[in-house]
Amino acid sequence: MGRESRTKTYYALHLDLRGKRCVVVGGGRIAERKTRGLLEGGADHVTLISPDATSALASLAEQGSIQWLRREYQDKDADGAALVFAATDSRIVNDIVLREARAAGALVNQTDEAAEGDFIAPSAVRRGPLLLSVSTSGASPAFAKRIRNELEGRYGEPYAWWAERLGELRASMVNEEGFATATKRAMLREAAEEAELDLQGERRSPQRGDETIEAWISRLASAYLS
Numbered sequence: 001m002g003r004e005s006r007t008k009t010y011y012a013l014h015l016d017l018r019g020k021r022c023v024v025v026g027g028g029r030i031a032e033r034k035t036r037g038l039l040e041g042g043a044d045h046v047t048l049i050s051p052d053a054t055s056a057l058a059s060l061a062e063q064g065s066i067q068w069l070r071r072e073y074q075d076k077d078a079d080g081a082a083l084v085f086a087a088t089d090s091r092i093v094n095d096i097v098l099r100e101a102r103a104a105g106a107l108v109n110q111t112d113e114a115a116e117g118d119f120i121a122p123s124a125v126r127r128g129p130l131l132l133s134v135s136t137s138g139a140s141p142a143f144a145k146r147i148r149n150e151l152e153g154r155y156g157e158p159y160a161w162w163a164e165r166l167g168e169l170r171a172s173m174v175n176e177e178g179f180a181t182a183t184k185r186a187m188l189r190e191a192a193e194e195a196e197l198d199l200q201g202e203r204r205s206p207q208r209g210d211e212t213i214e215a216w217i218s219r220l221a222s223a224y225l226s
């Protein structure tokens with residue numbers, strides 16, 4: 001009999017967590033990492049449930065960045081949650097959290113037996129709107145971390161600037177009525193290529209910041225309308 005793959009197949013997506021209830025059960029090192037990940041990812045409704053917490057988690061609660069319910073997990077704690085992290089050091093408690101949170105319609109991250117949960121957290125590199133996430137589907141978090149480090153070096157801060165600027169260009173173009181849809185698409189592809197060339201040091205576009213979005217649109221348009 002052939003050896004079966006032990007890893008699951010996951011769907012990649014980037015969630016908008018603003019206004020969504022996220023619950024972290026447990027107050028240790030792992031709960032701290034998951035909580036930081038949530039806050040970095042824009043979550044603004046994080047509830048921590050644990051009788052104790054690391055000093056970093058306690059300060060986040062003090063600052064009002066998270067809500068801390070200083071007690072053990074109780075049934076109904078997952079009600080209304082979108083995401084729940086079962087991050088206690090008790091397998092029994094984590095399994096109860098998993099079962100109840102699922103029944104309440106939440107997606108659950110089971111930290112001590114990740115494959116039993118509904119999702120796992122990737123390693124992330126954030127460069128403004130550009131978000132690179134890396135996962136080994138749980139096969140090797142250490143490998144994911146190494147690749148994340150590699151990407152951090154490869155994709156520096158200038159990518160944030162370009163991703164932001166391309167976003168502004170696209171937002172302005174949406175309201176432009178003077179171009180056919182196909183032309184707009186071609187212009188946006190051309191702009192992305194200019195960004196890439198600039199980032200690779202083969203600057204083809206005017207110096208950064210020297211050109212307004214309107215001037216950029218005109219220049220891109222002239223290439224297609226001439």
Ligand SMILES: C[C@@]1(CC(=O)O)C2=NC(=C\c3[nH]c(c(CCC(=O)O)c3CC(=O)O)Cc3[nH]c(c(CC(=O)O)c3CCC(=O)O)/C=C3\N/C(=C\2)[C@@H](CCC(=O)O)[C@]3(C)CC(=O)O)/[C@H]1CCC(=O)O
Nearest residue numbers: 037114120121122123135136137138140141142144145148
């Ligand atoms: C990305 C990141 C996000 C986050 O936690 O939010 C994350 N782990 C990170 C760090 C990290 N994890 C570990 C170390 C210590 C090792 C070291 O020293 O390097 C460090 C580093 C540190 O603490 O510095 C050990 C570890 N991790 C897991 C186990 C249990 C097991 O393997 O069963 C063990 C113990 C066994 C072991 O050692 O292998 C399990 C998981 N960890 C995952 C994610 C998920 C799968 C990700 C994937 O698909 O690859 C999954 C399945 C949990 C889940 O999310 O469900 C985060 C930031 C990484 C970064 O820096 O970018």
Ligand SMILES: NC(=O)c1ccc[n+]([C@@H]2O[C@H](COP(=O)([O-])OP(=O)(O)OC[C@H]3O[C@@H](n4cnc5c(N)ncnc54)[C@H](O)[C@@H]3O)[C@@H](O)[C@H]2O)c1
Nearest residue numbers: 026027028029030031050052072073087088089093111112
């Ligand atoms: N996902 C990962 O990346 C990863 C990596 C290593 C370990 N783990 C697993 O994650 C789990 C947590 O690890 P840790 O190092 O943070 O543990 P820890 O011992 O530092 O913290 C456990 C926390 O759970 C709390 N807790 C215990 N029972 C509770 C209950 N009934 N209700 C609420 N809170 C309760 C404790 O008070 C404590 O704050 C462990 O099961 C560990 O095996 C996960």
